[in-house]
């Protein structure tokens with residue numbers, strides 16, 4: 001069976017989840033920031049500057065340059081970088097990397113940087129495929145006894161009905177397709193398509209007739225498909241150069257687009273060498289020439305850039321010159337600090353030649369009001385009902401701890417309120433959650449006081 005859906009960069013996606021409310025930069029057509037828009041609150045000047053950078057990227061004037069976001073922790077640097085990627089297009093890859101991640105005992109620093117550069121370059125492959133497409137109107141897994149598994153029952157097949165504007169069809173599907181449906185988090189009312197050959201499932205969004213039921217921006221709404229349920233359709237798959245490197249490093253099948261996509265499923269890992277990367281570059285150029293693929297430069301976000309050393313900086317200087325480089329965004333919360341690997345101090349811990357290539361945007365601390373608004377957006381997205389007082393209490397906690405800590409405190413506060421049988425998170429739940437958990441400063445303080453009680 002052929003399967004084409006893969007998400008090799010999934011662990012990076014989890015890190016983006018705390019920013020899932022950020023849908024763009026929230027700028028008006030005149031480039032002016034709307035105070036609360038696209039999930040963004042305040043930070044107007046930085047957002048407007050980021051909007052100018054998006055224009056520069058679109059008009060291909062950022063080549064050889066990078067962006068540096070400088071500001072205190074939790075002032076929205078990552079959110080801004082993600083906002084830039086979202087403004088460039090919903091499917092534009094966003095690859096976050098922490099400066100400290102380049103240090104490994106097994107892999108060279110420059111190798112890790114190179115891998116992340118390639119994770120940040122998207123490639124969109126188009127193919128005509130036979131599919132079943134429509135809105136899910138019925139979905140019943142049929143179960144049989146399974147004496148071997150010990151858990152009693154297993155799914156023998158699934159009955160699934162799909163509806164289009166023209167008609168509907170009931171399908172009897174294999175259990176493996178049931179797993180694909182569960183993985184895609186498909187529910188009734190979603191518009192999906194199933195690849196007739198591979199059985200892979202793609203969720204396109206919810207039927208737009210549901211759009212008014214929720215005021216959350218979280219879901220994408222799509223119209224009911226026209227035509228038959230069973231048809232030929234252009235299927236688009238978004239991959240990164242790194243995904244293809246991984247596929248190509250697995251010796252099996254040919255080097256055409258189908259074999260590469262199939263090899264993505266093999267769990268075997270082999271080393272990706274420069275020679276193999278060159279091969280992928282050539283294959284990709286071939287795809288592009290034949291019109292079946294398109295390159296989508298994404299955003300490589302390097303947080304805590306001062307953690308990189310001089311060897312990495314000279315690599316970056318060269319890599320930025322390459323003709324298929326992603327947009328590189330650095331972030332730091334440091335002022336004058338030592339450039340790692342040298343005994344020289346530099347602004348933000350960066351060498352002057354690299355700093356010279358950077359456009360710098362500063363982020364400012366938030367007011368209590370803005371923090372409450374950010375928390376309110378998060379609470380809505382996570383489906384946690386909160387009172388105004390609890391938001392104020394959280395905002396106050398954030399002034400002594402950090403915004404990130406309070407964003408994360410929302411979930412336990414929600415659980416505490418449910419356990420207590422309350423419908424909304426109250427000030428009391430917030431205070432209780434704050435007592436149960438430690439923020440970074442409290443934890444450091446406790447370690448300093450009781451350090452002798454811990455194993456070092």
Ligand code: ADP
Pocket residue numbers: 018019020022039040041042043071072073074075076077078079080331374403404407
């Ligand atoms: P930094 O990268 O500067 O340390 P983050 O971007 O990680 O800060 O911000 C911490 C949390 O607050 C994240 O969940 C982020 O999405 C959210 N956040 C920060 N600034 C804003 C803002 N202006 N509007 C909405 N959410 C924000």
